[in-house]
Amino acid sequence: MIFEVRLEGATYKEPPTKFEAGTPHIAGAIGMGEAADFLMEIGMEKLRNHEMEMNRYAIEGLKKIKGLKIYGPLLSAERSGLVTFTMEKIHPHDLSQVLSEEGVAVRAGNHCAMPVHTRFGLTATVRASFGIYTTKEDIERLAEGIERAKKKLR
Amino acid sequence: MDLYRENLLDHYKNPRNFGKPSWAGDFMFEEINPSCGDKIGVAVKVNPSTSLRASSKQEIGDIRFWGEGCIVSVAAMSMLTEEVKKRKRLENILGITKENVLELLGGKESIPPARYSCALLGFEALQKVLARVKSKRA
Numbered sequence: 242m243i244f245e246v247r248l249e250g251a252t253y254k255e256p257p258t259k260f261e262a263g264t265p266h267i268a269g270a271i272g273m274g275e276a277a278d279f280l281m282e283i284g285m286e287k288l289r290n291h292e293m294e295m296n297r298y299a300i301e302g303l304k305k306i307k308g309l310k311i312y313g314p315l316l317s318a319e320r321s322g323l324v325t326f327t328m329e330k331i332h333p334h335d336l337s338q339v340l341s342e343e344g345v346a347v348r349a350g351n352h353c354a355m356p357v358h359t360r361f362g363l364t365a366t367v368r369a370s371f372g373i374y375t376t377k378e379d380i381e382r383l384a385e386g387i388e389r390a391k392k393k394l395r
Numbered sequence: 396m397d398l399y400r401e402n403l404l405d406h407y408k409n410p411r412n413f414g415k416p417s418w419a420g421d422f423m424f425e426e427i428n429p430s431c432g433d434k435i436g437v438a439v440k441v442n443p444s445t446s447l448r449a450s451s452k453q454e455i456g457d458i459r460f461w462g463e464g465c466i467v468s469v470a471a472m473s474m475l476t477e478e479v480k481k482r483k484r485l486e487n488i489l490g491i492t493k494e495n496v497l498e499l500l501g502g503k504e505s506i507p508p509a510r511y512s513c514a515l516l517g518f519e520a521l522q523k524v525l526a527r528v529k530s531k532r533a
Binding site: 333335342 | 397398404429430432465467507513
């Protein structure tokens with residue numbers, strides 16, 4: 242990034258080199274390329290369809306749980322691959338803890354989205370996200386885990 | 396060890412020393428965890444018969460807490476208020492550490508580090524209140 246460094250001061254190369262000190266994250270760049278190849282090999286449309294199917298299956302299953310509220314549009318095509326919800330009388334932290342003990346990993350909190358939570362009058366929610374590796378069985382375990390948490394914590 | 400043991404759930408459903416008291420005044424503080432919205436408020440009352448002593452020898456006559464939070468935060472504070480009442484003397488109460496609070500809940504092994512901020516929310520509020528009590532009698 243530098244031309245010359247003296248005790249009294251330094252001179253710098255032109256951008257972008259000026260802002261790139263040391264060895265760049267080469268492994269990361271190669272990894273990203275591989276990830277992109279991997280996804281494109283499967284097919285982006287196929288991936289999106291899988292995502293929507295997981296959404297649909299999750300919303301269908303979670304909707305049946307008494308006291309559970311889902312946020313955002315219920316049409317899976319209008320969502321990205323996740324479902325955010327709250328459970329009546331159970332704090333998101335506690336619900337996610339019990340789910341974790343059941344081997345189901347969700348996120349609890351505001352998901353770096355405080356303003357949208359404020360918009361819905363909430364402070365914290367639970368979020369289940371889906372990937373290409375998510376199966377219907379995973380979603381069934383999520384629903385079962387929530388029912389178990391209800392029995393345990395209420 | 397199961398975090399949500401009967402003991403913890405009991406403290407959550409029947410929190411001890413719960414409810415904002417009418418006498419809450421100078422020695423009161425409300426602590427919030429903005430990431431989840433948990434809020435714990437605490438108020439203490441100095442035992443009047445000890446109020447003329449040097450601050451460390453003073454006794455806490457009463458402690459109450461209020462607010463809303465997850466099971467861990469409420470149960471922890473419920474247990475902490477019992478511990479405060481047991482210790483009575485300010486200097487003993489000031490000796491309560493974060494580790495002590497985690498022990499009350501069942502030990503560090505039973506609480507995931509991600510929940511420490513829940514477990515210590517009330518403790519943080521209490522520290523701020525105790526600092527005020529201590530500074531009032533320099």
